Amino acid sequence: MHELSVVANLFEILEEKVREKKGKKIFSVKLQVGALAGVVPELLMTAFDIYKKDTIASEAELEIKKVALKVQCKDCHKVMVKDDFIFICDHCGFTNLKTLEGTEMILEKMDIEV
């Protein structure tokens, strides 16, 4: 349950960006959250709604784009999605896979009033 600390980090970045752009308020925020990011998107939503009260994002909508775990085999070079998180190549059985995406937690963009 560290979603609230993640949201606190998110607000640090949001506030810094809004200050930089001399914005007045935030209309919407979009995140990308990987399947192996270690957070539950639904809990992030709840944490965001609790945290946003009395901030520049008090009326903001949060959108979360879920990103599946995508890996590439270092032997046969095929790219595949791994919903089961099992790091074994579906095509050749090799166990040395490179993670391409799905572990990240990224603030993609936001809409602000300037």
Added chain:
Amino acid sequence: MTKKEILVLEDLLGSNKKIAADIREKLSQKGILTVNLMSSPGAGKTTLLESIAEHLTPDHKMAVIEGDIETERDAERIRAKGIPAWQIITGGACHLEAKMVGKLLPEIPPDLDFLFIENVGNLVCPASYDLGENIRCVLLSTPEGDDKPKKYPKAFTTSDWLIITKTDLVPPVPFDIQRAIKEAQEVNPSLKTFTVSALKGKGVEELVGQLISALKKLRKDNA
């Protein structure tokens, strides 16, 4: 009123990662091997550290940073073994963050060999936070069950070492060590595995041997 779209593309844990990288660099340059221990509550992190302290020869110095939601108890247990220990009380937070460790850096003696960081007992949240460690260990105790790696994949995919603890309880606890290792290596094929009973001191010598090898490698890489 004008609405403007701002593209940001920033990692939400970016500031933690930056502090962690800084800690890793500073400690590695001093030749200190830093080890982050993660597990669910009560898997045996502190008991293992006590046993490691007993197995280390006097030519190796260790210290411990203890992370707990409340109380100074674990640090006191470590100090009772004559080992320096600092207690971080998170006051509710379910994990340690790099900045908490960073604050203690000035107090870490430079002639140390091993710095262990015992994370808050929790098999989920600590996995998202790099603390600047060189080796991340996940402990799985036999009473928890051998099916945990796939239920809590992040702790296992992000770890370097898996330490199966409380092996003295098998049987009566029905824990299939081979199954646990197989499942853990399916989510992380490069995971190195150990089996210990810290209570009986079994398997700890081998673990200490690997810690010393890792320390030598760290010093060679940073020479």
